[in-house]
Amino acid sequence: MKPRITHTLLALSMAFAATAAAAADAFPSRPIRIVVNTAPGGLTDITTRLVAQKMGEKLGQSVVIDNKAGADGLLGIRYVKTQPADGYTLLGTAGTVAIQPAVKLDPGYDLVKDFTGVGPMVRSPVLVVEGMSQPDQTLADFMARAKATPDQLTYASAGVGTTTHLGAALFLQQAGLKVMHVPYKGNGAAMADVIAGRVTMIFEAYGSGAGKVKAGQLKALAVSSTKRLPGLPDVPTIAEQGVPGYSYYLWLGLMAPAGTPKDVVAKLSDALHFALSSKELRDRMRDDGSEPMIMSPDEYNEFLKRDAVQMQKVINELGIQKQ
Template sequence: MKLSTYFSVCRRWSMRGLLAIATLGLAGGGLAADYPTKPIRFLVGVAPGGGTDFMARLVGQKLNDAWGQPVVVDNRIGATGLIAMELLANAPPDGYTLIVFNVGHMMSAHLARKVAFDPVKSFAPVSLMANGTSMLGVHPSIPAKTMRDFVAYAKSHPGKLSYASGGVGGIQHLATELLKREAGIDLVHVPYKGSGPGTLALLSGQVQVFLTNALALLPHTKSGKVTGLAVTGSKRMKAAPDIPTLAEAGFPSVDVSLWQGMFAPAGTPSAIIDKLSSAIATSLRTPEVTRLLEAQGAEPAGSTPAEFGRFVQHERERWLKVVRDAKITAN
């Protein structure tokens, strides 16, 4: 083949390649412009009624109102969210099957001995949706009204106090281990099958300490059955203005966010992910949604996919360090 002929062929193939890439780009944009054309499914790995389920239904209704397509919340309960995550990992990457999960579900995927998906590569971040508040509560038999009192008492009774969690490797477990490390105290871990049994154990005095969703403890702090020592987050709760933040109490590094976010299957077109992210951010900015979330002890977030991806990476690295330091292993 002559050199001139060779370059001519190369140019023709290069043009065909560029046209193919352009066509794919236009097709992706076209898909996003038409999306959605059928009902969307939100997978949720917890039972109806919890904070993550509430978040999925709230945002789902707003997207339904905006797009005129039903959003169906599909509760796939079990294995600390792993069942729902495996379903998402195997779903078509077309934007019609998504998942709303929380920080505890993220960590369960990393702690499980064996999962049928890659906890990092199988999912595409869409948006951070909300940040929830935790509260550190102690049984009234503990003579402590402040974090200073509690830490002093725990140090004088090493290994004598126990704390509840909703399960090994969950955010309550990890957050309390972080607090133990930062405060230099020794507490005994007692895992339960969920936050509800953990709260009951605190109320009955089976355990003396529980760091969990603030809303679960708030009614009991008002009745005197639990002493609320501190809350997570950058500011005090409107519903409990007398309870300081952990940062105010001297533990700024114990910043635990009960966040919830949305993911799509890996490979979902970026144009569809961007459209979802933008619509979620718009829905979270409404006064109605803000009011409803505040009533749940949470704050609306909203983020770009890239911002959420960086946030999740930071959270993953942070909590995996706690896992390593505390030598936590899965059941």
């Protein structure tokens, strides 16, 4: 009896292994969803949609976008954390995911324990933009107004502890300005108030802001890159305009719930690299002022750890208290 039981168990084990291998080989067998933790219309949303379309070509399945904005980006992050670790639900986010643990008493997730990186998508500088009704013609004009009326001007952001918040807060700190912060559920949600002049200024990603500048909806006072950008050559850098040494870039990336099989992550990573390497997408990104970032999942996980440490240091220096 014992040999028969042993053979039966061995056969069952082999059958299970074969089934698991077949399931892994079959991935993906249905559409993949990328949860974007910002409102539609911002750089994270726009870029992820472009990348998702190209990834779908490589994977042979549609890759759909599901916007879950709110709680300074935490709503989408926490949601993805709870999803099955099977590769069918991913998180599309900016560097906000590495910042929130430094600014929230209870962020509701552990970056290292709850997620695994698929890969970064792009990095992008930001534009300092205002509505056309604002009187400022240059960044110097804005700075002069802010110095003359402390805490009277306002700046919008995608939420407390988001990348656009930190970029603006760093600029204001280095420039010695006091401007009131008005957080929104994503930069896209803030844009109507900025355009209408109800909020003075916002740091908007170049990729989602340049079109509005060229269309005459917004005026660009400065760009956060180390040098001027070909798409808006007449817009000076922040460093050129009285804040020497300042530069700021935000990054976007894809993540999966912790425990997602490595072979599944590898397939998703390959599809992401395929998307980022396409001439069509690279040309679009260049025109939008963005730069593709290509890393392996392991490299991206190390990048995330380093960025979280660096962001904690920045938060401490800015004196932003945990909420």
